[in-house]
Amino acid sequence: xxxxxxxxxxxxxxxxxxxxxxxxxxxxxxxxxxxxxxxxxxxxxxxxxxxxxxxxxxxxxxxxxxxxxxxxxxxxxxxxxxxxxxxxxxxxxxxxxxxxxxxxxxxxxxxxxxxxxxxxxxxxxxxxxxxxxxxxxxxxxxxxxxxxxxxxxxxxxxxxxxxxxxxxxxxxxxxxxxxxxxxxxxxxxxxxxxxxxxxxxxxxxxxxxxxxxxxxxxxxxxxxxxxxxxxxxxxxxxxxxxxxxxxxxxxxxxxxxxxxxxxxxxxxxxxxxxxxxxxxxxxxxxxxxx
Amino acid sequence: xxxxxxxxxxxxxxxxxxxxxxxxxxxxxxxxxxxxxxxxxxxxxxxxxxxxxxxxxxxxxxxxxxxxxxxxxxxxxxxxxxxxxxxxxxxxxxxxxxxxxxxxxxxxxxxxxxxxxxxxxxxxxxxxxxxxxxxxxxxxxxxxxxxxxxxxxxxxxxxxxxxxxxxxxxxxxxxxxxxxxxxxxxxxxxxxxxxxxxxxxxxxxxxxxxxxxxxxxxxxxxxxxxxxxxxxxxxxxxxxxxxxxxxxxxx
Numbered sequence: 001x002x003x004x005x006x007x008x009x010x011x012x013x014x015x016x017x018x019x020x021x022x023x024x025x026x027x028x029x030x031x032x033x034x035x036x037x038x039x040x041x042x043x044x045x046x047x048x049x050x051x052x053x054x055x056x057x058x059x060x061x062x063x064x065x066x067x068x069x070x071x072x073x074x075x076x077x078x079x080x081x082x083x084x085x086x087x088x089x090x091x092x093x094x095x096x097x098x099x100x101x102x103x104x105x106x107x108x109x110x111x112x113x114x115x116x117x118x119x120x121x122x123x124x125x126x127x128x129x130x131x132x133x134x135x136x137x138x139x140x141x142x143x144x145x146x147x148x149x150x151x152x153x154x155x156x157x158x159x160x161x162x163x164x165x166x167x168x169x170x171x172x173x174x175x176x177x178x179x180x181x182x183x184x185x186x187x188x189x190x191x192x193x194x195x196x197x198x199x200x201x202x203x204x205x206x207x208x209x210x211x212x213x214x215x216x217x218x219x220x221x222x223x224x225x226x227x228x229x230x231x232x233x234x235x236x237x238x239x240x241x242x243x244x245x246x247x248x249x250x251x252x253x254x255x256x257x258x259x260x261x262x263x264x265x266x267x268x269x270x271x272x273x274x275x276x277x278x279x280x281x282x283x284x285x286x287x288x289x290x
Numbered sequence: 291x292x293x294x295x296x297x298x299x300x301x302x303x304x305x306x307x308x309x310x311x312x313x314x315x316x317x318x319x320x321x322x323x324x325x326x327x328x329x330x331x332x333x334x335x336x337x338x339x340x341x342x343x344x345x346x347x348x349x350x351x352x353x354x355x356x357x358x359x360x361x362x363x364x365x366x367x368x369x370x371x372x373x374x375x376x377x378x379x380x381x382x383x384x385x386x387x388x389x390x391x392x393x394x395x396x397x398x399x400x401x402x403x404x405x406x407x408x409x410x411x412x413x414x415x416x417x418x419x420x421x422x423x424x425x426x427x428x429x430x431x432x433x434x435x436x437x438x439x440x441x442x443x444x445x446x447x448x449x450x451x452x453x454x455x456x457x458x459x460x461x462x463x464x465x466x467x468x469x470x471x472x473x474x475x476x477x478x479x480x481x482x483x484x485x486x487x488x489x490x491x492x493x494x495x496x497x498x499x500x501x502x503x504x505x506x507x508x509x510x511x512x513x514x515x516x517x518x519x520x521x522x523x524x525x526x527x528x529x530x531x532x533x534x535x536x537x538x539x540x541x
Contacts, residue, residue: 173452175345176381176453177376177377178403179399187399191390
């Protein structure tokens with residue numbers, strides 16, 4: 001027997017290491033669960049039919065958050081109108097057309113760096129370019145454009161990944177049958193890559209719905225008496241509504257439950273979107289056989 | 291009377307950037323016959339095959355000198371249209387690569403590209419192509435099923451049928467059985483032997499070349515070493531390098 005070797009000590013060490021790893025993994029889960037529980041616990045009292053379907057009134061102490069819900073949906077959807085064509089287009093160019101070289105590397109680097117830019121910087125950029133520069137004012141349009149740029153790197157990176165995972169052999173087969181490159185991409189590559197591209201888009205949609213700083217700077221109204229009927233209207237949104245009630249409202253304490261209620265609605269919205277993305281991905285993996 | 295060749299390569303040299311992959315290849319490939327290209331890995335046989343339907347066009351830094359004449363036209367001439375060439379010169383790849391679509395839509399892909407839209411015409415094309423690829427009886431009841439649900443050998447025959455649907459003059463096959471089991475291989479070989487097409491097949495497998503081809507070309511280090519009727523090449527090769535390769539001394 002080896003000197004000082006004890007099977008028991010080895011087993012104990014292994015058990016300890018495993019325990020430590022398990023704990024670390026569970027901590028992440030526990031924090032998420034606590035956060036959800038905390039928001040649901042404090043917020044569910046605010047949720048009722050009126051809360052979801054009425055305008056706020058009496059300095060946010062009464063009524064509901066309908067304009068904020070709709071505003072967030074408009075902003076999120078509008079941002080996709082901006083970022084999907086740009087992001088998908090850029091991804092197709094980068095994977096299928098661009099010749100590898102310094103230019104492509106720089107574009108890729110640019111996209112990756114864009115993803116790391118803090119959202120408030122996007123907000124300031126949107127404020128300078130869209131709100132002031134183009135004269136769109138603080139509006140739904142400015143907000144959508146700003147959020148569109150903000151989500152562009154996510155959309156592009158996910159689309160690129162999905163396109164790259166589509167086998168080269170699909171492209172070869174189509175070309176060998178007399179397709180030109182665009183036909184090969186449109187008829188064979190895109191249909192195969194689309195679920196993956198959409199998964200990325202939905203995650204970006206969730207991100208756009210939850211952003212606060214860029215909206216405050218480019219689009220958000222603290223209160224609007226009517227739903228927006230034009231792209232040039234200011235809009236309310238869920239995250240900025242929470243922010244306003246919690247920091248500079250007239251009755252911060254008395255709206256506490258409504259703050260949590262709004263947070264709960266926002267969280268449900270974002271989790272719902274992520275869930276859709278997960279379902280799509282699961283379906284895709286089950287169907288995919290290449 | 292001698293038939294005009296299906297393909298003539300004249301002084302073809304090909305470069306990937308600085309690397310010369312093919313050196314001065316001169317080769318006449320007979321019409322309606324099966325021609326095998328053999329040689330060790332990296333000898334240029336697959337590169338040569340892909341030149342014939344301009345599939346190397348997409349390789350960055352690729353450059354060619356010389357002429358390849360198919361149907362009286364230099365496929366690298368200024369008038370040549372690569373898309374038209376690929377419609378006349380079909381290709382089957384090393385790994386079965388059906389599209390993630392139904393069997394029916396796989397076969398229709400080429401004909402639809404050239405504008406065939408009528409259901410009855412497409413139905414006819416599908417049946418004819420699948421019969422030609424000896425797959426009709428296996429799949430006639432599940433044409434709308436995904437091609438991925440078929441076995442590897444059946445998938446490869448879907449790919450053959452897909453190429454045949456365009457009624458090509460020439461079919462190029464790049465090691466078409468290397469990803470298949472022996473039974474599937476036998477079926478594909480059987481199909482090749484009975485087809486009346488001009489076929490150029492790249493193969494790693496010398497027995498396969500001997501079994502199915504009329505003529506065999508031996509490539510080595512980017513050069514065409516010897517091209518002869520298959521029986522002659524395998525029984526009395528002129529070149530010592532050919533003999534060394536076919537007797538298994540290298541490669």
